[in-house]
Amino acid sequence: AQKVTQAQTEISVVEKEDVTLDCVYETRDTTYYLFWYKQPPSGELVFLIRRNSFDEQNEISGRYSWNFQKSTSSFNFTITASQVVDSAVYFCALSEAGAGGTSYGKLTFGQGTILTVHP
Amino acid sequence: DAMVIQNPRYQVTQFGKPVTLSCSQTLNHNVMYWYQQKSSQAPKLLFHYYDKDFNNEADTPDNFQSRRPNTSFCFLDIRSPGLGDAAMYLCATKPSGGAVTQYFGPGTRLLVL
Numbered sequence: 001a002q003k004v005t006q007a008q009t010e011i012s013v014v015e016k017e018d019v020t021l022d023c024v025y026e027t028r029d030t031t032y033y034l035f036w037y038k039q040p041p042s043g044e045l046v047f048l049i050r051r052n053s054f055d056e057q058n059e060i061s062g063r064y065s066w067n068f069q070k071s072t073s074s075f076n077f078t079i080t081a082s083q084v085v086d087s088a089v090y091f092c093a094l095s096e097a098g099a100g101g102t103s104y105g106k107l108t109f110g111q112g113t114i115l116t117v118h119p
Numbered sequence: 120d121a122m123v124i125q126n127p128r129y130q131v132t133q134f135g136k137p138v139t140l141s142c143s144q145t146l147n148h149n150v151m152y153w154y155q156q157k158s159s160q161a162p163k164l165l166f167h168y169y170d171k172d173f174n175n176e177a178d179t180p181d182n183f184q185s186r187r188p189n190t191s192f193c194f195l196d197i198r199s200p201g202l203g204d205a206a207m208y209l210c211a212t213k214p215s216g217g218a219v220t221q222y223f224g225p226g227t228r229l230l231v232l
Contacts, residue, residue: 033219043207045162045223091161095219105150105219109161 006110023092123224142210
């Protein structure tokens with residue numbers, strides 16, 4: 001069975017600080033996909049990034065960066081120079097490929113990290 | 120813009136009174152999902168459709184049903200809502216085949232009185 005653990009329940013930072021959200025996953029599949037979603041107070045889950053298990057290249061998008069390490073089964077998310085608008089709940093999620101590439105793509109979510117950025 | 124739409128955004132119902140939540144999409148995606156998210160918890164998959172094929176999660180209560188009359192629309196029916204069914208209900212879609220990213224609607228927050 002697959003599992004995603006976000007050990008940090010809540011993080012509070014002051015604007016312009018860097019912050020890293022941790023994500024550790026468990027899966028028996030050799031092909032899988034990792035995701036980060038942002039959920040602002042309005043409730044919508046906003047897709048941020050997807051990473052394939054065969055692609056360990058780290059990624060940077062503006063102030064956001066992601067560090068994927070298969071050796072430690074981690075997929076951490078860093079926000080540089082945080083802003084008040086970054087305040088949200090962030091979910092890490094895992095999807096297994098399934099047989100024949102026809103998986104219905106069930107997402108297993110971590111419990112989420114509440115990030116509060118103070119002015 | 121192509122998107123996933125959920126109506127209404129807020130729904131109030133009475134204990135035991137059937138309620139229907141709706142989801143529509145302009146993305147023409149084959150797969151549609153319904154998730155339940157209770158306060159301070161992660162979203163939990165209730166069921167999904169692959170085209171017209173309905174797939175129920177093993178632990179989804181019988182109280183929850185779904186209909187998908189066409190590609191664009193999917194409905195969540197709660198036959199007899201209990202107080203414990205108060206939650207955010209999220210609809211998501213994705214294309215079939217190798218695509219794996221799910222795109223979520225804004226959710227419907229259900230309150231049961």
